[in-house]
Amino acid sequence: MENLKLIMFDLDGTLAESKQPLTSEMAGLLARLMEKKRAAVISGGALSQFLKQIVDQLPKKANLSNFYLLPTSGAALYEYNAGEWKKIYEEQLSLKDVGLIEAAMRDAAAATGLIDFSKPAYGERIEHRGAQVTLSALGQQAPIDEKKAWDPDHAKRYALRAQIAERLPASEFSTRMGGSTSIDVTKHGIDKAYGIRKLCERIGIFESEALYVGDELQAGGNDEAVYKTDAQVQAVSNLEDTKKIIASLLS
Numbered sequence: 674m675e676n677l678k679l680i681m682f683d684l685d686g687t688l689a690e691s692k693q694p695l696t697s698e699m700a701g702l703l704a705r706l707m708e709k710k711r712a713a714v715i716s717g718g719a720l721s722q723f724l725k726q727i728v729d730q731l732p733k734k735a736n737l738s739n740f741y742l743l744p745t746s747g748a749a750l751y752e753y754n755a756g757e758w759k760k761i762y763e764e765q766l767s768l769k770d771v772g773l774i775e776a777a778m779r780d781a782a783a784a785t786g787l788i789d790f791s792k793p794a795y796g797e798r799i800e801h802r803g804a805q806v807t808l809s810a811l812g813q814q815a816p817i818d819e820k821k822a823w824d825p826d827h828a829k830r831y832a833l834r835a836q837i838a839e840r841l842p843a844s845e846f847s848t849r850m851g852g853s854t855s856i857d858v859t860k861h862g863i864d865k866a867y868g869i870r871k872l873c874e875r876i877g878i879f880e881s882e883a884l885y886v887g888d889e890l891q892a893g894g895n896d897e898a899v900y901k902t903d904a905q906v907q908a909v910s911n912l913e914d915t916k917k918i919i920a921s922l923l924s
């Protein structure tokens with residue numbers, strides 16, 4: 674592990690429970706890691722979600738100059754500079770693209786019969802995140818227990834993903850499973866592999882000097898794309914596994 678120069682983490686299911694803040698224990702471990710190495714989080718959420726879930730939970734003295742944020746599945750990169758988060762790039766979707774994607778999502782929801790937009794949800798079901806549009810079956814603020822119970826075997830997300838992808842030109846858009854109830858669409862070729870490549874380039878390291886830690890590395894999972902890079906990969910099943918990995922990196 675000594676040759677590692679960058680440790681990258683998935684967020685939901687790896688550093689925190691879905692949409693929940695980091696525990697103080699996890700925040701403390703991450704801050705200690707940032708004293709020794711560069712660290713990054715790459716996940717489907719928007720920047721505002723990253724700030725709330727991660728950055729606001731870190732100890733005040735955390736070394737943020739060693740920390741990188743890649744929201745919207747790597748479609749954007751932020752680094753900390755002179756007291757603020759500076760955008761290095763963002764692969765924005767145009768308004769026209771957003772319209773096409775939203776129409777495909779609504780059509781796919783109707784075709785699969787899995788989401789009824791006439792019924793109330795926990796917050797917005799379709800969220801525009803700049804570089805990504807996200808469909809959340811139960812709404813953005815659904816309780817975690819309901820989210821976990823909605824699609825435990827991934828079957829609903831597979832069906833929705835396939836129906837959305839079918840309605841969008843594959844040369845222009847990438848469609849994949851996001852969190853436990855969600856589907857993410859970005860510009861074609863934008864995924865976690867893209868984000869990893871861009872970050873390694875930015876800080877001038879080889880991909881093989883980076884480690885990626887995530888809980889959805891299986892085929893079709895939202896971490897699978899990282900296998901397209903030369904980064905080292907460590908699978909976790911839960912937050913406890915992640916704590917053990919950070920602890921071993923610190924020892």
Ligand SMILES: [Mg+2]
Nearest residue numbers: 683685686888
């Ligand atoms: Mg995850």
